[in-house]
Amino acid sequence: MNETASNLPLDSLYQEVILDHHRDPRNRGELPDATIQKEGFNPLCGDRVQLALKLSADAQTIEQVRYQGEGCSICMASASMMAESIEGISTQEALSQIQNFRNFLQGDEAAAKPEGDLESLAGVRKFPVRIKCAILPWTTLKQAIEEGASS
Amino acid sequence: MTFSPHHLREQFPILQTQVYGKPLVYLDNAATSQKPRCVLSAMNTFYENQNANVHRGVHWLSQVASEAYESTRAQVAKYLGTPKTQEVIFTRGTTDAINLVASSWGLANLTQGDTVAVTRMDHHSNFVPWQQLCAKTGATFRIIELNEDFQLDEASLEAALALRPKLLALPWASNTLGTINPVLAIAKRAKAQGAFVLVDAAQALPHLFEAKDLLDTIDFLAFSSHKLFGPTGLGVLWGREALLNRMPPIQFGGDMVLRVEDHHTQWNELPWKFEAGTPAIAEVIGLGAALKFLESLDAHRIREYEENLTQRILQRFLQEPGVQLIGPGKHSVQGAARLGVFSFLVDGVHTHDISQFLDQQGIAVRAGHHCTQPLMSKLGIAGTTRASFAFYNTFEEAEVLFQSIQAARRYFQ
Numbered sequence A: 001m002n003e004t005a006s007n008l009p010l011d012s013l014y015q016e017v018i019l020d021h022h023r024d025p026r027n028r029g030e031l032p033d034a035t036i037q038k039e040g041f042n043p044l045c046g047d048r049v050q051l052a053l054k055l056s057a058d059a060q061t062i063e064q065v066r067y068q069g070e071g072c073s074i075c076m077a078s079a080s081m082m083a084e085s086i087e088g089i090s091t092q093e094a095l096s097q098i099q100n101f102r103n104f105l106q107g108d109e110a111a112a113k114p115e116g117d118l119e120s121l122a123g124v125r126k127f128p129v130r131i132k133c134a135i136l137p138w139t140t141l142k143q144a145i146e147e148g149a150s151s
Numbered sequence B: 001m002t003f004s005p006h007h008l009r010e011q012f013p014i015l016q017t018q019v020y021g022k023p024l025v026y027l028d029n030a031a032t033s034q035k036p037r038c039v040l041s042a043m044n045t046f047y048e049n050q051n052a053n054v055h056r057g058v059h060w061l062s063q064v065a066s067e068a069y070e071s072t073r074a075q076v077a078k079y080l081g082t083p084k085t086q087e088v089i090f091t092r093g094t095t096d097a098i099n100l101v102a103s104s105w106g107l108a109n110l111t112q113g114d115t116v117a118v119t120r121m122d123h124h125s126n127f128v129p130w131q132q133l134c135a136k137t138g139a140t141f142r143i144i145e146l147n148e149d150f151q152l153d154e155a156s157l158e159a160a161l162a163l164r165p166k167l168l169a170l171p172w173a174s175n176t177l178g179t180i181n182p183v184l185a186i187a188k189r190a191k192a193q194g195a196f197v198l199v200d201a202a203q204a205l206p207h208l209f210e211a212k213d214l215l216d217t218i219d220f221l222a223f224s225s226h227k228l229f230g231p232t233g234l235g236v237l238w239g240r241e242a243l244l245n246r247m248p249p250i251q252f253g254g255d256m257v258l259r260v261e262d263h264h265t266q267w268n269e270l271p272w273k274f275e276a277g278t279p280a281i282a283e284v285i286g287l288g289a290a291l292k293f294l295e296s297l298d299a300h301r302i303r304e305y306e307e308n309l310t311q312r313i314l315q316r317f318l319q320e321p322g323v324q325l326i327g328p329g330k331h332s333v334q335g336a337a338r339l340g341v342f343s344f345l346v347d348g349v350h351t352h353d354i355s356q357f358l359d360q361q362g363i364a365v366r367a368g369h370h371c372t373q374p375l376m377s378k379l380g381i382a383g384t385t386r387a388s389f390a391f392y393n394t395f396e397e398a399e400v401l402f403q404s405i406q407a408a409r410r411y412f413q
């Protein structure tokens, strides 16, 4: 018998923290006084994230974040963790977090390990087709911030 | 004695594979089928003993290769049920075959005021080419809708035919829903309205459907070798000779010409007019072996086995807690003409997560829109998980699937 795949334990992908965010999402909901709304969509798998940001008057700080959407547990947990981690930080800081998170998932050795719950997404790196699920909320955030800066 | 697939399975080396230390349960046959050993060895033998380019050499090898290539064409013609080998055109696949018809026949024949009718369940490859052709020519693009049991809706079909469409393009069977369409009856009605009819047979033929009766009525039929237990990169367009003769070639180069002058070229005759360049010779040889393999099977018993398997699995799907079937049988089990292609949703678990979980159990299924986005949008869902069975699958494999689905529900909830 041929053995063609190595054993990738499911639990390294679906860590308890991820399942927890999936079952009990943080910052999920609407944001009636949002200053920026942005939708991210992955037509290949149907993952969809609608992001609402409330920026400070000078557009330098993310005061509030809410998201809605539908997607797999990885995408939704990533959105939940992201929403939690970026509330209250500057847009500059958020942009550098986004870049670092992307680099980290794509296997860049130089990227810093994300902190807190986000660290649990490290397992996704071993499942290449799922990386885009984890990244979708972050690319959406990047587009939202860039739009906010140019408007 | 009832048919048992076990001796057949031995002829498919990949079915002995283990993934993650578990036996492979291959339920992604609608995406591509596995290949019997005879196909692999035919291709290998070709490369080891007969490899040469076709049609252009007087040397011995080239003659052997050309003969093998052309005799497979004759085999395909016989398989489809036409005496005319010139009606069989080798393409890169179903997609390529349909695009050929759209670019050649379509551009030459469609104008503003014409209608092209497709169905809600068409694969993108039998949807987008017509949509784009209509945009280019100003013709009307019409979609025939489905009823609540995922069959073509009679009223919608009737209304589309009443428009006297120039072309009706439809799938014999749906790769997402498993629906089998009564294509012959529909084609006859469409012909009575003056339509040309193209049938996408990609999903039907692997279940040992016979095309012969259909060819008397329709105008074009397309299928892919790789779904029919043959190699990838190859498909077939069958077209009515009189139509093909009038259609302009769409690719130009070697083999498709008779005589090239500085400012003028004379096309080769059928079927080579549509086969520019070096074809997929080894793949054609492989398809020949696949057809020979199919011919060696007791089609009647295998169809019976598959139908039985499909009905048993359907019953399980309908009873399975937390699982919603997206396909025929949900509302009227009686008379549900369907393949063993089962799209489903699991309560509270995203299709991606289900597929990932099943993968870890060694089960290969597919998640997503299955190249039927307009269908998904209409159903208001992003995608489904799809388990698609072939005649070498067993009910035990279905049981592994159902056990794993329930395990996934416990895991994610």
Ligand SMILES: Cc1ncc(COP(=O)(O)O)c(C=O)c1O
Residues within 6 Å of the ligand: B030, B031, B092, B093, B094, B095, B096, B123, B125, B126, B171, B173, B174, B175, B200, B202, B203, B224, B235, B371
């Ligand atoms: C019904 C149907 N039509 C067309 C195609 C396209 O076939 P190919 O990708 O081999 O060109 C497929 C394959 O997914 C299919 O299932």
